[in-house]
Amino acid sequence: MEKLPIDVDYLKTTLLELLAIPSPAGLTDAIVHYTGCRLDRMGIPYQLTRRGTIRALLPRSLPERRRYSPARAIVAHLDTLGAMVSQIKPNGRLTLRPVGTWSSRWAEGGRVTVFTDHGRHRGSVLPLLASGHVYGDAVDTQPVAWEQVEVRLDEQVFMAADAAALGIQVGDFVAFDPNPELLDNGFIVSRYLDNKAGVAALLAALKAVTDAKVAIAMTCHPIFTLTEEVGSGARAGIDKDVSEVIGVDIGPTEAGQDTQRMGVTIPLMDSAGPHDYHLTRRLLSLCTEHGIPSHRDVFRFYHSDAGSAVSAGYDVRTALACFATDASHGYERTHVSTLAHLAQLLSLYMQSPPALPEDREPVLDSVDSFSQQLDAEQMAPTDTPRPDLGKLLRQ
Structure with missing residues (x-):
């Protein structure tokens, strides 16, 4: 395996281009076209599902003499948070319902585009009590809730009929401006780094692998999903031969989390439960062996494409790289x-063999070759009585 150089300029340019494309869940066709074009330029073939999930293909380039050879998937989502028009008020302002799970606290003051069936219109999301000159201290005490914000269109709109004349309807998508900044010190600030930064990192990894023409140990499917923010994500699109699924997503750096502000985070568990013991440790060992800063964490309020794959019934090992x-x-x-x-x-993971050698078989017919998470010393008897497993199995 080779630790490959990453084209950082390509990564940053790709990220800015992704951020420039509105893609709230449900309004993702444009970003599917963009991502497909990026893969075309690298010569990476792919397939599209009916809804537009992209399943690309990096074929195995190392010899495999077995009748069956597993594949792996690396999944990143193209969809973002957003909103939808839920009502046109008598004064022509628009009420919103969120697309995805996020607080209206972050919507207040946002500049937005409202997409109608035949056009687009600009506006701002304002709290219902928006003027201190009118409402005084009440602007500081109004609740934080989606029912407490509205869209003010930047048009001659003063009643519901004016909005209707522009083609505004209930169910129109509302996309928030990301407002990205790439600072000279390397910091990147924007809405929707979740998960367009993850997508940019995956595309940069694919570029590194294809440019260097390194050997690929297992057939790899880079997958770009469209509905992670609304809970489904990778419930479809994973090939039946896939044995490992890596989700690429954010790692929150807040009080109570062990994610550090630099380096890669490998969470051992999220709201869907523990990730695979062996695959998480494979990622951690790759970081250690190749000098990549890494951190372990446990996420409490967190959903991912990897969890969606398991809930869909796929028999796969899962892990997250954040x-x-x-x-x-x-x-x-x-x-x-x-x-x-x-x-x-x-890029290192794409070059690595399966997390466990026995995964080269779709099923095993004996526990003799099944994995062991703990070694013999860890499993040795202690003062705490332990059941005789052999005796129990013979009964």
Whole structure:
């Protein structure tokens, strides 16, 4: 395996281009076209599902004499948070319902585009009590809730009929401006780094692998999903031969979390439960062996494409590879070095063999060759009585 150089300029340019494309879950066709074009330029073939999930293909380049050879998937989601028009008020302002799970606290003051069936219109998301000159201290005490914000269109709209004349309807998508900044010190601040920064890192890893023409140990499917923010994500699109699924996503850096602001984070558990023992440790060992800063963490309020794959019934090992992100689902901040480290880890993982040799078989007919998570010393008897497993099995 080779630790490959990452084209950081490519990574940053790709990220800015991804951020420039509105893609709230449900309005993702444009970003599917963009991602497909990126793969075309690298000569990576892919397939599209009906809804647009992209399943690309890096074929195995190392010899495998077995009748069956497993594949792996690396999954990143293209969709972001957003909103939808839920009502047109008598004064022509628009009420919203969120697309995805996020607080209206982060919506207040946002500049937005409202997409109608035939056009687009600009506006701002304002609290119902928006003027201190009118409402005084009440602007500071109004509740934080989606029912407490509205869209003011930048048009001659003063009643519901005016909005209707523009083609505004219930169910129109509302996309928030990301407002990205790439600072000279390497920090990147923007809405929707979740997960466009993850997508950019995966595309940069694919570029590194294809440019270097390194050997690929297992057939690899880079997968770009469209509905992670609304809970389904990788419930479809994974090939039946896949034995390992790596989700690429954010790692929140808040009080109570062990994710550090630099380096890659490998969470051992999230809200769906523990990730695979062997695959998480494979990622951690790759980081250690190749000098990539890494951290372990446990995420409490966190859903991912990897969890979606398991809930869909796929018999796969799962793990997450995360880039450190402050203020997730708000104005997020990461660092370009974190994304480069993530891309390096993904490029190493593409070159690595299966997490366990026995995964080269779809099923086993005996526990003799099944994995062991703990060694013999760890399993040795202690003062605490332990059941005789052999005796129990013979009964």
